[in-house]
Amino acid sequence: MTLANVHSFESFGSVDGPGVRFVVFLQGCKLRCKYCHNPDSWKMADNQLISAEDIVKKALSFQDYWGKDGGVTVSGGEPLLQIDFLIEFFKLLKAKKIHTTIDTSAGPFTLEEPFISKFNELMQYTDLVMLDLKHFYAKEHYALTKMDNTHILQCAKHLESLGKDVWIRHVLVPGYTDNEQHLKDLGAFIKSLSNVKKVEILPYHSFGKFKWDNLGLKYELDDVHTPSEEEVKRAKELMGLI
Ligand code: SF4
Known part of the structure; x- marks a missing residue:
């Protein structure tokens, strides 16, 4: 039995996959x-350690609210860092025919063993992957996230090879991700994938800034504004989404 290291729960999520979750x-x-x-979810330090069985029980107490589309989503933090737990958890949920979604940035993804066999096993119990693409270019991705993105794009291609349903999410950050050529290239990459069912452009906002302040971390996007509806529309047009 693998215990999950849990940051928190949300009983009625409405933006983390289909339906109420x-x-x-x-x-x-x-x-x-x-x-x-x-x-505050970055550190792997133990938070709440809970078994897959106990989380299934907790989730099922809300099943009446899910309707026909809802189910369970695992987000983070980064869920794939706890892939052994995910396999156990989703196996239990699929045995009860519950819709399963992972919301991931694919940071831990690699085609190397033992990860890739575990990932492929996990995909057998996963209905939908919400994949966050932070930036299409490696250098800019590193500047924004402190990580290269070669393996993240590889994850997108691997999910296509598995025929797994994917929703792509991209945060539109003025001055960082809204460059015209970048949006065109990102859009073309997404269009090249045959398994993408939905693309969401999320306007940047600074709602989490207070947490950075509380942790004594320097928040670098103070001068960045939240994109207007017009700016989001422009991004969608450049990406070929509308
Ligand atoms: S926004 Fe980035 S740093 Fe924060 S949890 Fe998601 S992937 Fe990690």
């Missing part, structure tokens, strides 16, 4: 996104 936020992330809303 029970969302498990796992602790730990190795990216350092400048706009992260949950910097």
Whole structure:
């Protein structure tokens, strides 16, 4: 039995996959996104250690609210850092025919063993992957998140080879991710993937800034504004989404 290191739960998530969802936020992330809303989830230090069985029980107590589309999402932090737990957890949920979603930035993804066999096993129990693409270019991705993105794009291609349903998420950050050519290239990459069911452009906002302040971390995006509806529309047009 593998215990999950849990950051928090949300009983009625409405933005983390189809329908109403029970969302498990796992602790730990190795990216350092400048706009992260949950910097308190970065450390792998033990938070709440809970078994897959106990989380299934907790999730099921909300099942009446899910309707036909809802289910369970695991987010973070970065869920794939706890892949052994995810396999156990999703196996139990699929045995009960519950819709399963992972919200990931694919930071831990690699085609190397033992990870890739575990990942492929996990995908057998996963209905949907919400994949965050932070930036299409490696250098800019590193500047924004302190991690290269070669393996993240590889993850997108691997999910296509598995035929797994994917929703892509991209945070529009003025001055960082809204460059015209970047949006065109990112859009073309996403269009080249045959398994993408939805693309969401999320306007940057600074709601998580207070957490950075509380942790004594320097928040570098103070001068960045939240994109207007017009700016989001422009991004969607450049990406070929509308
Ligand atoms: S991947 Fe998510 S949790 Fe990790 S630093 Fe980025 S925004 Fe924060």
